[in-house]
Amino acid sequence: MAILVVGSVAFDTIETPSGRAERCLGGAATHFSLAASYFTDVRVIAVVGEDFTPEHEAVLTRRGIDTRGIEHTKGKSFFWSGSYLKNLNEAQTLNTELNVFQSFSPRIPAEYEDSEYLFLANIDPVLQEEVRRKMPKVKMVCGDTMNYWINDHAENLARVLKGLDGLLINDGEAKLMAKDGNLVRAAEKILSSGPKSLIVKHGEYGATAFFSERSFPSNGRVLHLPFRAPALPLAEVVDPTGAGDSFAGGFFGYLASQKELTPANFKKAMFYGGVMGSFAVERFGTDRLAQLDPKEIEERFALFRELSHLD
Amino acid sequence: MAILVVGSVAFDTIETPSGRAERCLGGAATHFSLAASYFTDVRVIAVVGEDFTPEHEAVLTRRGIDTRGIEHTKGKSFFWSGSYLKNLNEAQTLNTELNVFQSFSPRIPAEYEDSEYLFLANIDPVLQEEVRRKMPKVKMVCGDTMNYWINDHAENLARVLKGLDGLLINDGEAKLMAKDGNLVRAAEKILSSGPKSLIVKHGEYGATAFFSERSFPSNGRVLHLPFRAPALPLAEVVDPTGAGDSFAGGFFGYLASQKELTPANFKKAMFYGGVMGSFAVERFGTDRLAQLDPKEIEERFALFRELSHLD
Numbered sequence: 001m002a003i004l005v006v007g008s009v010a011f012d013t014i015e016t017p018s019g020r021a022e023r024c025l026g027g028a029a030t031h032f033s034l035a036a037s038y039f040t041d042v043r044v045i046a047v048v049g050e051d052f053t054p055e056h057e058a059v060l061t062r063r064g065i066d067t068r069g070i071e072h073t074k075g076k077s078f079f080w081s082g083s084y085l086k087n088l089n090e091a092q093t094l095n096t097e098l099n100v101f102q103s104f105s106p107r108i109p110a111e112y113e114d115s116e117y118l119f120l121a122n123i124d125p126v127l128q129e130e131v132r133r134k135m136p137k138v139k140m141v142c143g144d145t146m147n148y149w150i151n152d153h154a155e156n157l158a159r160v161l162k163g164l165d166g167l168l169i170n171d172g173e174a175k176l177m178a179k180d181g182n183l184v185r186a187a188e189k190i191l192s193s194g195p196k197s198l199i200v201k202h203g204e205y206g207a208t209a210f211f212s213e214r215s216f217p218s219n220g221r222v223l224h225l226p227f228r229a230p231a232l233p234l235a236e237v238v239d240p241t242g243a244g245d246s247f248a249g250g251f252f253g254y255l256a257s258q259k260e261l262t263p264a265n266f267k268k269a270m271f272y273g274g275v276m277g278s279f280a281v282e283r284f285g286t287d288r289l290a291q292l293d294p295k296e297i298e299e300r301f302a303l304f305r306e307l308s309h310l311d
Numbered sequence: 312m313a314i315l316v317v318g319s320v321a322f323d324t325i326e327t328p329s330g331r332a333e334r335c336l337g338g339a340a341t342h343f344s345l346a347a348s349y350f351t352d353v354r355v356i357a358v359v360g361e362d363f364t365p366e367h368e369a370v371l372t373r374r375g376i377d378t379r380g381i382e383h384t385k386g387k388s389f390f391w392s393g394s395y396l397k398n399l400n401e402a403q404t405l406n407t408e409l410n411v412f413q414s415f416s417p418r419i420p421a422e423y424e425d426s427e428y429l430f431l432a433n434i435d436p437v438l439q440e441e442v443r444r445k446m447p448k449v450k451m452v453c454g455d456t457m458n459y460w461i462n463d464h465a466e467n468l469a470r471v472l473k474g475l476d477g478l479l480i481n482d483g484e485a486k487l488m489a490k491d492g493n494l495v496r497a498a499e500k501i502l503s504s505g506p507k508s509l510i511v512k513h514g515e516y517g518a519t520a521f522f523s524e525r526s527f528p529s530n531g532r533v534l535h536l537p538f539r540a541p542a543l544p545l546a547e548v549v550d551p552t553g554a555g556d557s558f559a560g561g562f563f564g565y566l567a568s569q570k571e572l573t574p575a576n577f578k579k580a581m582f583y584g585g586v587m588g589s590f591a592v593e594r595f596g597t598d599r600l601a602q603l604d605p606k607e608i609e610e611r612f613a614l615f616r617e618l619s620h621l622d
Contacts, residue, residue: 053593088492181399183515184546204494205516228619230539233519264622271621307563308619309540310582311574 001139001275003256006131007030007121007245008101013094015085015282018238026142026283027078028121028190031242032291035249035276036119037063038058038297039257043112043136045131049077052133059290068109075111075245076170076300088153088237089203090172092176106131117256119165121144121245125156132163142166142252144244147300148176162194168248170201183208187226199251199270201244203275206231209270229309231271232278243277246289250276277302312450314347314567315423317356317442318342318432318556319412320363320381321389324405325595326396329549335596336367338389339432340456342553345600346560346587347430348374348566354423356380356442358415360388370601379420386411399548400514401483417442426565431475432556433457436467441476451572453477453563455555461488473505479559481512494519495554498537510562510581512555512588517542520581538579541613541619543589550595554588557600559586586611 007029012037014021032076033042043066048056052072060067076099082091106127118135120143122129128143142291145165147158150173161167166188171183178186185196187210198210209227275297318340325332344353354377358366363383372380387410393402429446431439431454438469440455454475460468461484478501482494489497498509498521509521520538559572562584569576586608593599 044477062591086363112544182546184544187544202516205513206539226544226615228517228541230619233495233498233537235493235499235522237493246418267621274530288356303536305621307536309621310578310616 001116001254002043002114003119003252004043004045004069004115004128004135004138005032005116005119005121006045006106006265007032007119007123009044009048009052011051011078012079012241012285013067013081014241015083015237016088016237016239017085018236019284021239021284022063023079024287025059026080026241028123028242028245028284030060030178030286031131031245031289032249032252033060033065033248033278034063034251034286035143036256036279037065037249038292038294039250039253039272040117041068041099042113042253043069043077045106045112047071047073047100047104047106049073049075052077059286061291066111066173066310069107071104071107073100079226082241084240086309091241106134107296108134118303119248119252120160121248122133122149125153127159129156132160140165140255142168142248143264144168144248145173147173147176153162158193164195166193166197166199166252168199168201168244170244174198174200179229184210184226184274192226197266199273201247202231203240203243204231204237206274207247207270209266227267228265228275231274232304232307234278234281235260235283240281242289243280246278246280247273247277250274271301272297273305274304312427312567313354313425314428314430314563315345315380315419315426315446315449316347316432317353317417317438318343318434319389320355320357320359321391321553322362323596324392325550325552326394327399327548328396329548330595331545332550332595334390335598337391337552337596339434339525339553339556340556341597342562342591342600343381343432343560344376344405344559345374345593345597346373346528347564347567348376348560349587349603349605350561350564350583351428353377353564354380354426356417356419358382358384358387358411358422360384360411361478363388363451370597374601377422379423380418380423380493382415382418384411393552395551396530399551402552403428417445419445425590427451428563430470430563432456432559433460436460436464436471439471439523440467443471443499451476451566453479453559455559456484458484459518471502474507477508477510477563478506478553479510479512479562481514481555485511493538495521504532508577510584512558513542514551514554515542515544517585518558518581521575538578538581538592540585541615542585543615543618545589550591552596553600554591557591558588559594561585572603581614583608585615605612
């Protein structure tokens with residue numbers, strides 16, 4: 001079933017110990033869409049400027065991603081530049097230019113209205129809420145956020161959190177949001193504020209899902225215990241940008257491709273999230289994610305299972 | 312089959328966000344022995360001072376641990392004090408007094424000579440090598456070390472590494488030892504220097520085992536892929552002291568209890584390592600580890616499996 005994702009489609013200039021990439025296609029919605037496109041139909045809501053060419057759009061459409069919700073407007077696309085030279089686990093932001101995103105007001109094409117899955121990628125929670133409100137019939141809503149919104153837009157963010165089936169953030173964001181350095185206590189606090197599940201991404205150490213007491217996933221069967229999915233130990237992380245968004249795309253894409261939201265499917269979705277994240281970091285920008293063979297995905301899924309399962 | 316362990320039996324004064332413990336029984340060999348004692352026979356080589364009373368020794372002997380190799384001498388036992396107030400993942404050492412360990416020369420009682428498993432806990436690599444040399448017939452040798460020996464005693468340590476079947480250290484130690492911030496490359500470098508396997512402990516994120524090309528574990532079946540074992544997300548870590556030694560005790564204790572060193576047993580041993588580490592941190596000092604019910608261990612093992620296995 002189709003996923004609608006709202007978020008940034010942008011250009012990134014990135015430096016890492018492996019090299020430098022100038023103005024490569026990026027943005028949370030881009031990485032998310034590409035990762036999810038291997039599992040289900042994806043529809044994007046975003047805004048881009050005149051620097052976004054048909055060649056850029058083709059990176060998405062070649063993967064069957066519906067880009068009719070990408071609004072083209074005057075000016076320049078969202079631009080971010082960052083460096084991982086000091087720390088591969090955390091980007092040092094060198095420059096952020098909101099550009100066309102500054103006055104973005106999401107419009108949802110009629111063709112998108114039957115989307116059953118909604119992903120609110122990391123953008124202003126006011127925009128996240130607006131899109132959520134316009135899609136009242138969706139079956140499942142997941143979302144992401146970041147330090148900036150947690151620190152300075154807490155009230156707006158709180159309203160978004162209440163409506164989420166799953167919040168996907170990283171360790172630091174979870175601890176910041178809960179103001180508690182212990183992950184289990186932080187998870188409890190966040191879950192009590194709204195989301196039915198919390199997926200905390202640990203970078204090279206994988207991810208952990210925590211579940212609220214309100215019986216999620218549903219279908220009579222419940223996961224009260226947390227669930228841990230591994231990450232693949234990699235000898236070279238070329239570019240970590242978009243790893244979290246790709247995790248979200250693999251996770252949500254797999255869930256949307258399944259008939260039922262069962263605990264077993266939720267667990268497999270966590271593994272697929274890790275799989276897509278592991279591909280994303282192998283090349284700069286979208287280079288790896290844009291041209292995967294589905295067979296590679298299944299092989300890597302098998303690898304993830306092998307590296308963490310008892311015989 | 313019996314494990315011989317050489318290492319510190321000591322007193323620790325510890326402060327953590329959960330409280331403070333004065334001069335509680337500690338030391339790498341203590342935590343290791345207690346954890347391993349739930350799986351197999353354990354024999355300890357260490358030195359203690361006059362402050363080590365029969366009550367302290369009884370903590371070990373009540374678990375069936377053979378303490379005939381603990382030498383009693385004049386002076387005070389090894390003493391360490393540390394604080395986890397700033398960071399629960401890394402102790403800030405406030406004081407270290409080697410005391411009787413300063414002039415320790417390990418002697419191996421005749422009754423210990425048939426031990427088939429040898430664990431070289433974190434002590435001076437010169438002493439580790441000495442014990443290793445005196446036990447030429449052991450079936451398997453694992454060991455631990457720390458930053459101090461890696462930085463300032465690298466040549467002595469290098470000789471110990473050559474003879475190890477397994478080296479158990481944490482992330483920071485592995486990266487320091489290899490002078491490489493990427494764990495996979497660090498592991499390759501360390502394995503090329505001697506150990507047949509490297510078990511890297513990630514604290515709250517579990518542990519990863521890496522294997523050399525020289526076919527380990529043996530028995531015809533080989534693990535080339537790394538293996539990741541989870542850790543239990545805990546809402547309160549009362550005292551992290553000894554968590555790594557307890558991991559090593561659970562890991563090596565389980566291996567020593569099995570007839571064969573198979574990949575399947577190695578993987579289960581990694582899980583049991585995590586299980587014993589998770590108990591160790593629930594109370595100060597040895598309080599939790601000294602009085603576990605074997606049923607609790609099996610229940611927690613099942614929990615570890617549930618929190619990381621696909622259905």
